[in-house]
Amino acid sequence: MEASLQLPVSKASNSLTEFRHEVRAFIQKELDAESFQPDCDSWLAGFSREWSMKMAEKGWVGMTFPKEYGGQGESNLKRYVVTEEMLAAGAPVAAHWIADRQTGPLLLKYGTEYQKQTFLPGICKGEVYFSIGLSEPNAGSDLANIHTKAVKESDEWLLNGSKIWTSGAHLQDYMIVLCRTEKQTEKKHEGLSQFIVDLRAKGVSIRPITLMTGEEHFNEVFFENVRLSDEMIVGKLGEGWKQGMAELAFERSGPERFLSTYPLLEEMITVLKQRADANSTYAYTEIGKLVATLVTLRRMSFSIAQLLEEDQPASLVASLVKDLGNQFENTIIETARMLIESEPSSHSEQKYERLLAKAMLHSPGFTLRGGTTEILRSIVGKGLGL
Amino acid sequence: MITIERMLVDTTEKLFKQTCTKELINDAENGTFPKTFWNELDSMGITTIGVPEDCNGSGFTKLDAFAVLKIAGSFAAPIPLAESIIANWQYVELGLPLPNTKQTISMINEDVDLQQHSETWIINGTFNRVPFTQWADDLVSPVKTPTGKWYLLKIPLNLTTTVPDSNIAGESRNKVICKNTSLNSSQVIAMTPEHAAQFIHETLLGRTMMMAGALQQILTMSIHHAKERQQFGRPIGKFQAIKQQLAVLTGLATSANVIADSAATATVDNIQFQNEVKIAKTYVSQSISKAVPIAHQIHAAIGFTHEHPLHQYTRRLWSWRDEYGSEAFWAKQIGENVISSSKSLWKQL
Numbered sequence: 028m029e030a031s032l033q034l035p036v037s038k039a040s041n042s043l044t045e046f047r048h049e050v051r052a053f054i055q056k057e058l059d060a061e062s063f064q065p066d067c068d069s070w071l072a073g074f075s076r077e078w079s080m081k082m083a084e085k086g087w088v089g090m091t092f093p094k095e096y097g098g099q100g101e102s103n104l105k106r107y108v109v110t111e112e113m114l115a116a117g118a119p120v121a122a123h124w125i126a127d128r129q130t131g132p133l134l135l136k137y138g139t140e141y142q143k144q145t146f147l148p149g150i151c152k153g154e155v156y157f158s159i160g161l162s163e164p165n166a167g168s169d170l171a172n173i174h175t176k177a178v179k180e181s182d183e184w185l186l187n188g189s190k191i192w193t194s195g196a197h198l199q200d201y202m203i204v205l206c207r208t209e210k211q212t213e214k215k216h217e218g219l220s221q222f223i224v225d226l227r228a229k230g231v232s233i234r235p236i237t238l239m240t241g242e243e244h245f246n247e248v249f250f251e252n253v254r255l256s257d258e259m260i261v262g263k264l265g266e267g268w269k270q271g272m273a274e275l276a277f278e279r280s281g282p283e284r285f286l287s288t289y290p291l292l293e294e295m296i297t298v299l300k301q302r303a304d305a306n307s308t309y310a311y312t313e314i315g316k317l318v319a320t321l322v323t324l325r326r327m328s329f330s331i332a333q334l335l336e337e338d339q340p341a342s343l344v345a346s347l348v349k350d351l352g353n354q355f356e357n358t359i360i361e362t363a364r365m366l367i368e369s370e371p372s373s374h375s376e377q378k379y380e381r382l383l384a385k386a387m388l389h390s391p392g393f394t395l396r397g398g399t400t401e402i403l404r405s406i407v408g409k410g411l412g413l
Numbered sequence: 414m415i416t417i418e419r420m421l422v423d424t425t426e427k428l429f430k431q432t433c434t435k436e437l438i439n440d441a442e443n444g445t446f447p448k449t450f451w452n453e454l455d456s457m458g459i460t461t462i463g464v465p466e467d468c469n470g471s472g473f474t475k476l477d478a479f480a481v482l483k484i485a486g487s488f489a490a491p492i493p494l495a496e497s498i499i500a501n502w503q504y505v506e507l508g509l510p511l512p513n514t515k516q517t518i519s520m521i522n523e524d525v526d527l528q529q530h531s532e533t534w535i536i537n538g539t540f541n542r543v544p545f546t547q548w549a550d551d552l553v554s555p556v557k558t559p560t561g562k563w564y565l566l567k568i569p570l571n572l573t574t575t576v577p578d579s580n581i582a583g584e585s586r587n588k589v590i591c592k593n594t595s596l597n598s599s600q601v602i603a604m605t606p607e608h609a610a611q612f613i614h615e616t617l618l619g620r621t622m623m624m625a626g627a628l629q630q631i632l633t634m635s636i637h638h639a640k641e642r643q644q645f646g647r648p649i650g651k652f653q654a655i656k657q658q659l660a661v662l663t664g665l666a667t668s669a670n671v672i673a674d675s676a677a678t679a680t681v682d683n684i685q686f687q688n689e690v691k692i693a694k695t696y697v698s699q700s701i702s703k704a705v706p707i708a709h710q711i712h713a714a715i716g717f718t719h720e721h722p723l724h725q726y727t728r729r730l731w732s733w734r735d736e737y738g739s740e741a742f743w744a745k746q747i748g749e750n751v752i753s754s755s756k757s758l759w760k761q762l
């Protein structure tokens with residue numbers, strides 16, 4: 028097998044297992060106090076400032092960041108445990124998700140001392156939230172085709188253009204904007220840079236785009252002569268593409284790529300346990316297949332967390348986790364329909380039917396966000412040397 | 414060859430195209446009954462297709478009615494058209510006059526109790542997930558008594574309590590509760606088990622035709638999008654990955670339409686009709702779990718917005734596939750019948 032496809036078998040240490048119990052106890056306490064309602068796709072749709080701050084109090088937001096910036100200096104593996112437990116419980120973690128997963132590590136790797144000191148402590152307190160400013164109307168899969176540009180005028184940059192599909196921008200504080208700082212040439216990936224943009228700055232306007240579910244989630248964000256200082260450039264000018272791509276392994280291999288519909292699976296099993304006709308061979312078989320897939324995906328994703336902890340390349344296997352994980356998320360929905368005769372309904376008295384509706388209505392996003400399945404598969408093909 | 418009335422189909426299609434717009438559907442989902450649209454359909458006689466003209470219907474055949482329901486599905490029509498047409502058939506077949514009120518129907522009623530006291534009947538029980546009750550005057554439902562007798566009930570909805578709910582397409586699917594509801598003998602009509610079975614299967618086929626129509630529509634939209642949307646300097650339809658997916662979607666939509674049309678023409682006898690309808694509902698419902706994700710994948714982010722009309726079809730497909738029994742429910746019956754038969758599968762087909 029290709030070396031890049033060999034994943035180490037990683038097992039959780041005893042202390043990690045103990046830590047997992049601590050996280051579970053915290054979640055159980057909150058569930059008992061009914062401080063949140065478990066929901067599907069909670070890392071995208073469950074925006075709760077209160078919850079993010081509660082997690083931060085435990086030291087679980089930005090926990091891998093060094094102590095001097097407000098973090099805990101903990102390992103990626105511990106962070107893995109926290110994210111996994113939160114998603115399995117369907118906790119509302121969307122507010123800080125991007126800052127914790129992506130922006131923090133980006134700034135730690137490429138940011139200036141000023142940027143680290145300015146932004147990281149707020150992230151770790153669960154108070155400062157970031158969004159991802161990549162896609163534009165004509166730059167979806169063909170991301171390098173972006174037209175938003177920053178032009179230097181005396182000692183400031185003027186940002187003009189727009190971003191689209193920006194998750195949470197209407198509720199968040201900053202955006203990492205990928206834009207052109209040099210004229211587009213044949214080499215589309217060059218001349219792109221990353222800036223930190225204050226979403227409340229003059230010249231920024233945000234228009235929420237209603238989802239097919241009726242919820243407000245993603246946005247169109249317009250920049251009109253937004254003034255940026257040099258201090259807001261992340262890393263090197265013109266290196267934005269490379270810097271952004273480096274984070275994709277984190278973005279694509281995490282448990283959010285296979286646990287978006289997990290609360291439905293848990294509820295499905297609860298319902299099956301209560302039903303006399305549940306102990307059919309068919310139900311056993313289907314649940315068994317889901318469990319085998321889930322365990323495999325967890326092992327795979329955990330191994331990648333281990334690789335990332337050791338600073339090893341993992342973008343190819345990360346794409347595999349996302350693809351397999353997204354398929355699993357959808358299989359849960361279809362299996363639920365096969366095993367329990369019911370109809371999805373957002374207002375049902377039954378939790379099971381509500382979770383089914385939420386999972387179904389959010390399912391089109393799974394295989395699009397963070398890179399479409401088609402794009403992921405072509406990355407895998409390239410990785411195989413095809 | 415069995416033919417459907419081309420003129421009827423064409424004029425109906427034209428009317429839907431002009432009137433059943435994205436905005437009309439949104440408004441309906443927000444609770445506004447599309448009155449003008451409905452009245453127009455009514456005045457064209459669309460609500461009484463399949464009812465002979467000498468019974469005050471507009472004539473044509475049931476086959477024509479099913480063709481019209483496919484059109485309704487292909488425009489995501491948010492109206493109780495299938496319900497009204499099918500209710501009207503029952504009235505006429507049981508020798509009752511056509512009502513000039515709006516009808517809805519139910520076939521999910523496990524525990525409805527009927528008590529006869531000379532000229533009046535007392536009804537107790539619950540009807541689940543009844544379509545569009547707020548826009549209808551009567552609920553029409555076949556009910557079986559513990560002694561195995563079937564009756565068709567025509568329950569004025571103002572005598573009932575409703576608990577609102579809806580499917581994920583924003584179409585109301587309410588619970589209707591009868592508590593000591595008193596009906597007169599013209600509202601409780603004895604029917605044969607065969608007639609009740611016919612009602613149930615016509616209802617199933619109505620949904621199936623609508624799904625087939627909506628599947629055609631998401632295929633059309635996906636082909637259009639694949640030709641229009643450009644990435645990497647060319648239409649996304651030029652990429653192999655998209656071509657392959659569109660080919661699969663085309664296969665699903667086409668085959669679903671074949672079996673739906675075939676069921677609609679299976680009029681040789683009751684048994685053949687019922688078997689074919691079950692197969693069609695199973696196959697079409699089943700195809701949706703593959704077809705809808707493809708349509709969404711091709712449209713990508715734009716298809717995930719409320720502004721784009723794709724979701725008006727996909728949310729309906731997700732809802733309708735589970736209504737009146739999902740493919741799991743009907744496939745189990747088909748499988749059970751096949752396995753318990755003494756004949757080989759081939760001889761059962």
Ligand SMILES: Cc1cc2nc3c(=O)[nH]c(=O)nc-3n(C[C@H](O)[C@H](O)[C@H](O)COP(=O)(O)OP(=O)(O)OC[C@H]3O[C@@H](n4cnc5c(N)ncnc54)[C@H](O)[C@@H]3O)c2cc1C
Pocket residue numbers: 158159160161162163166167168169191192193194195245391392395396397398399400401402405642643644645649652653654655710711712713714715717
């Ligand atoms: C819920 C959700 C949240 C999102 N959040 C964010 C966010 O926070 N920030 C952000 O910047 N973006 C975000 N996005 C945007 C997301 O990254 C894009 O939707 C994605 O990159 C695809 O772009 P597109 O929608 O324009 O599809 P298109 O690029 O138009 O693609 C349409 C179809 O064509 C296929 N296709 C395109 N090119 C090829 C090719 N070369 N070969 C084969 N197939 C191809 C695609 O796979 C897809 O199936 C979000 C999207 C969703 C759905």
